[in-house]
Amino acid sequence: MKNKQVETQDWGLIDYKEAWDRQEKLFGTSVQLKTEIRNRQVAAINGAEVADDIKTPNYLVFCQHPHVYTLGKSGKAEHLLLDEAGLAKHQAVYYPINRGGDITYHGPGQLVVYPILDLDNFFTDIHLYLRTLEEAVIQTLAHYGVKAGRYPGYTGVWLDADNENARKICAMGVRCSRWVTMHGLALNVNADLSYFGYIVPCGIEGKSVASLQQELGREVDMNEVKEILKREIFVQFGMEVSDENNKAVTA
Structure with a gap:
């Protein structure tokens, strides 16, 4: 039986490496649990009596990071335009990591979302997974009157994607193993967009980046954006609120 319940967590402003380690722990536990479930299924087929009440969990993590640059497995190190001294000057750090995609920037004022989902609970199609995340962001921006879309051939969410003024407002990069995502x-x-000037964002030359603040001409309430985006992700994936979230609300 599919488990569409999702536990949401807010990690606040958190060091990137600490968040990565916490992700890996949740991810690893889910992958290990899926292996246990598969072994039980095999045992049941062979006639053994086994409990069938174990389900893999789903998490939706929201956070922000101090200034950091991360490079995906398919990226090029030369797309980071700062040396160690430059990183120190701008109080930024750099990590090559195990997601897909090229280089990107995270920093205060940027809303980061880490879905740690068992896609067997939803759909086993990584392209559909990315398009569904994109749609949730597109609908969130529409709430503010900002028309966004997709740029052909690239992952993420863009503004003016159909003309020469195309600029990226949301980057994406995921890892998936045994259909568990991180x-x-x-x-x-x-976000302070000047930090994107020290990289070739997502390896795409000649395209600029954007922020909701820049488009609206005012600072935007991060908690409001988070709640709208959370709602849209739940809607797009057909998710249900987990018992753990209900406990947190009623405790």
């Missing part, structure tokens, strides 16, 4: 998306809300 990493996710980064939406520029009130």
